[in-house]
Amino acid sequence: MLSLLKNLLLETLPEDTEPILRSYVEIVVPAMEKEFALISALGGSEDLHFKNLTQLGDRHAKEKAQRWSNRADQSLLVHVLNALLTAWNLLPYLHQPLSDLEKYLLCLGLTLHDYNKYCIGGGEESPHASDVEAILIICQELGEKLNFQSFWPDWKKYLSEIAYLAQNTQFKAGTNMISANYPPFKIPDHRRLQSPLRHLLAFGDLAVHLQDPAQIETETSGDRLREHLRALHIRKQLVYHRLRDTLGILTNVIHNATMLFTQELEWKPILFFAQGVVYLAPPNYQFPDISQLQEFIWQLISERLGGEMSTGRIGFKRDGKGLKVAPQTLELFSYAQLIKYLPDVIIANVANAKNPATPKRLEKLPLTDDEHKFLKKYSDLRADHLAEFIILAQREFFNNVPEYISWMLEALELSSKITPEQTQEQSGGVNYGWYRVAAYYVASHATLDSIHNKLIQIAENLSTWAEENHLFPQHQSPTREVFYSYLSQYLEIKSLTSQQPSFTDELTAYTLAKTKAAKQPICSLRSGEYLSEDQMDSVVLFKPQQYSNKNPLGGRKIKRGISKILSLEMLLRQACWSAVAGKLEEQNPIFLYIFPAYIYSPQMAAAIRTFTDEIKGVYLKKICQHWLQEGMDLNSLRSFPWLEIQEDEAAQFADKKYHSADLPFMATVYTTTRGNTVTEAWIEPAFLAVTLPFLLGVKVVATSSFIPLYNSDEEFLQSVLLDGVANFWHLLHLPSSLRIQDFSFALKRLLTTYSLHLSSRGVKGDPRWQDLIKTVRQTITDILNVFALANQGLRKDKRDHASLEEVYQYWQFAELLAQGNKTMEDKLKVTQKLVNEYRQFYQVGVNDSSHAILLPLTKALEVILSTPENWDDQELIDQGSGLIQAALERQDVYKRPLIKDKTIDYTTRQIQELEAIQTFMTTCVKELFGQMCKGDRALLQESRNRIKAGAEFAYRRLCLQEKTHKEETNS
Structure with a gap:
């Protein structure tokens, strides 16, 4: 099975990776994506938790739902996968290696350890810890869904061991550790289940609950992790580094430089966070020398920028007075x-x-x-x-x-x-x-x-x-001094004291910027303790004074600046993204800040790096086509060739995001558009913001802000946040923040709307995204506009009617967009009911013209619109019934199913036909005209074409259903 996550992991796993783990990724992970991606292991929607727990009769449903939803999101997919990879990374340090049998048990036991969350997420009751028989049944059923048989043909022989490990992963309440309660184990040495297997599982499960590297020192979870290491006889210490700030590329360079520096100290990274790393260090580990570390980090940044500056790509700006040099350029080089x-x-x-x-x-x-x-x-x-x-x-x-x-x-x-x-x-x-x-x-x-x-x-x-001749002025680097100060205050390494951010410095900077006589500009990106300097064109990616147009009446003109730390960030983005200084904003960039959901294992961090480096663009037309071809199954998005280079779409990611050796702690990418509207700018990032958490289990903030809104995923509970999203998003009744359980609804609505727009308004080479807002407004105003837009697309393509496949698709579009809206759902039901009723007395072929298909409805609408307003319902029904019957008399008999049945006498057939016509006409008058159009003839006239378009698609769909049913019956 094709899978983006599987392919990324297989591509980045080391060549000497254990075959069992490689086989697990290839076989089990794709099945886990399908089953676990939309289940919350942590966090999740309070409303959905409450609904599921209430259905299960839980007396504490409200309290549990609130408690669970007050945690940040983490899907069951990445919860299990990161836990397993973290546990697996401890295997080289074990005193006695695991056998192949034990490795299989480690994989499958940890895969099923949260079977209770899977059950509750699916609205089913989870078995109690004492109900071993039910636990075995759940494990077997889930193992079959997750393709355990292909991964390990003997797995059912060891179902008892797998269930035992799954039930007893945690060393606390809810366990059932008495082996006699389970069917006899087949493993040669039962003691190996307790140690090392249970301790390995517990270490991995505890690790994926951490949200900050410092928690190994500040929370009891750190003590428990160390207890499991001691139980496994692994003579390693847990240490960490953390940066109390997250800016983007600059902070990622700091993290990567710190990891590279600590390699010499034999610190092995095992957990990655947006703001730092947890390492396994030797028992008598040494701390890095802070001054040497600062110099090392500065040297890497200088090299990264120096290569681009030496060619003139960044750090220089030419205007009417000639070439100018950015202060940072003068400071980086002699x-x-x-x-x-x-x-x-x-x-x-x-x-x-x-x-x-x-x-x-x-x-x-x-x-x-x-x-x-x-x-x-x-x-x-x-x-x-x-x-x-x-x-x-x-x-x-x-x-x-x-x-x-x-x-x-x-x-x-x-x-x-x-x-x-x-x-x-x-x-x-x-x-x-x-x-x-x-x-x-x-x-x-x-x-x-x-x-x-x-x-x-x-x-x-x-x-x-x-x-x-000693003619050069003394070389100074204020940026380096500020950067060293920044590292001293923000970079924290276990047990090493670091300066706290200086409130005095921040207050001084603020006071200097606010006094009337002050010449110091205010940083336009963020406040802080570091003084700002003028925004040079060669540094910032936006127009230098773009945000300075709000000046007080009678006051001095506000002048914006930028701090030296953020200047470094902007220059690094120019170097890594090939972005032109001062002009990126003209392309309406939307930034995607991609956070790990709590943690990345090293393997997952490498996979995310590969994705952010290699993705070349988002091809929405091809994505929509792929989704439709696969029966509108969201899981089909996993098999789309995301990393292939295609040049037929305008929207593109930046060419390069990270150095090949770097890992993205908080990945930063951006999208641009050739269009000028806010709608066009948000088409691509809105879709990606939901799709990436669904596909990769990450958390995403999409915003036009040049710096992140948060320092870590701990600071926001949701999986997706869209800051300042275009209006089409809200018109689709989608919230600007999404939890895991919201992905399916949001993705289906987006894909449906995009597909409908492309088919109705897009032309070859131009998707016309600027008109998406029109498409959205039409569909939310009246769901029958879906079919009107479908007909618009058919006319654009010079076709008479939709194909059989398209008929089903457009009806599904309407059902998806109407979901949750009773008025829209009722319109579709009434439309379908009208067609069902007139097909009792009038039927033509599915390939006949629209006029022929809609004949009874056309006559009914004519009667309602043309008769006097003082007529009551019965008069309209009688008048319409007579007009429809007269029209039928002029049709061939094979179009009149009740009349052509010669097994019944003709008079009876006529009576049956008239009764069917009156039933249909009653629905037209009372439900279509009276309820849907509120008895307003003007509204009915305005809705006439939409009603007929919906009825035509409903008619063709019913014909196809009947044909399929007959074929299945005959076969």
Whole structure:
């Protein structure tokens, strides 16, 4: 069976992985996805818990439902899978290895250890711990559903052992540990069930309840985990690191750098959280040196950014006054290094070959006519490159070094043609004199195709000259100092003291920003204890002053800034996402912050990394087609080829999210759209926000905010949060926060709406998502619009009527969208009832025209709409019945099922037909007109086409059902 989660795990498991575990992932995991993905192991919907417990007669249903729902969500799928993988990761440390039989028992016992949650989630009563026979039955039934037979053909022989382990995973109330209560065990040594198997199961089950790395020190669960390690004779200590902040890529780099650093100390990561890691460390473990760790993390960040900055991709911005350097760029490199990088930076950023700046600059200089005419011939991109290099180097490194001017003129061999004073002629704050120098140099070397090699030579010589003469200003890195302070306050390692976030610093920053005389800008992304600096175009991904348009009347203009920590985050996103500074916001990005549901095992963390790295886009049209082809089964989404590269959709993920060695503690991805509307921006992320928790068991926050709303999944209980979602979501009556049990309803409504929209309004190459809001409004206004939209799609495709498969699909669309709305459900019932009633006396072929199919309904509507308003119901029924009967007299007899039955005398047949017509007409008058349209002829007229469209689809569907029934009966 194809499965996204299975494929991700198999792809990332090490080559030396035990065959039993690999077989478990390949065979059992896909079955678990189907059975466990929508069952809550922790958290879940209070209403659904209360409903299930009430049905089971639980006297404490309300209290239990509240208690359960007050925990954060975790599906039974990831609960079992992470618990098993965590327990499995302890096997290499056991003093006595497990046999193959014991490994199978470990897998299946832990798989079934929460059978009671599965039962309650399905609305069934769970057997009591003392009812061993019922427990065995549940385990056997569930084992058959989960494909245990293919995984381990002998599993039923050991059903007693499996049930024993499942029932006694936890070392507390609710266990039944007396082996005599179970059928005889087949395992050679019964003591192995108690130790090591029960302790392995308990360790895994306890671990997946943790929500914060520090809980191994602050909660009793940490003591219990250590007790199980001692019982297993595993001489390891539990240690952790935690970051009390979650920003995105920056915090992930910190986590990954810390893990890499602690490898030298033989710390082995076993549990991953959004905010840190729990490790197994040697008995006499050493702590990392904090100063060395800080330097190591800074070095990794510098390398990550340095490669992109050295090419000019990030950290630089060009405007009307030339190329500007971000403060972080100046701080990451030594000045000598940066000068050597400038040629590549200049070539990458100064690319205005069709409209060079040099001619415009020369016009503002006091040149003679002959000189201007001469230089104009050589005022091309080469001159721009050279001039901007010289100006940038002077402004950033040699502003107070008079010798720089003479040195540059000598390097260009122009000392005899241009004086130092002429190089410094300025206008509007730009040193235009250097453009004259550049134009003269190009004129002297007119055969040069490119100035790049010359720039490299000048940069090398300039760097050497400045170092030898000690001309560079003292290099400082305020960003590094702030970053070290950030690590000191936010990075916590077990038993090592870290500074608490400084309230005094935060208050000082706030006070400085709020005073009237303050020049310090306020960080536009978040408050904090770190002072902000101006938002440079080369740093932020949004428009620098995008959020500064709300100024108080008569007050000073608000100027937004950004803290140095968040500047690093923005630069890392540019480096990893290939996002253009200052322009990402134009693409209406929606960020998906993907949290683990409590924890990731190392294998699950690697699988999520693979997914976030390799997914190339979301192909909603293909997804909808796949879902329809698979009978509208949500589990079919698991077999969709999510990671294949396809280029026919506009919406795309970022090209790259993480370095290949990094693990995403809180994965951060984003979607963009070519459209300009909020609706278009949210089409893709709204679907993904629900689909990813369903497929992978993660938790997702979707928002347009550039920073996460939460630091960990512990801070929000739901599985899905949509912050500022477009209006179509609310019109579909979907909440902005979803629990596990809400996935099915939300996904079906979304897929139905998307499919209906694509078939009715989408055209080849353009899904027209901007019109989705129209589709949604139509369907929520009147459910019969589903069929009107279906007919619109048929006309668009130049077809007369829907195929047999489409008839069923559109009716299912209507039923799904009407679910939970009594008015809509009643409309579908009345429509179906009308068709059932007139088919008693009038039948045509399923492939006949719409006019032929709808003849009785058309006549009935004509009567109701054309007769005087003072007629009572009976008069309408009689008038309509007569008109319909007269119309039938003009039809072929084979269309009149009651008349063509010659086993009954003709008079009787006529009476039966008239009675059937009157029954149909009564429904039209009383239910269709009187109840659905509230006796309002204007409303009936306005709804006329929708009613007829619904009736046509109902008619064809009934014909197909009858045909299928006859075929099944005959066969």
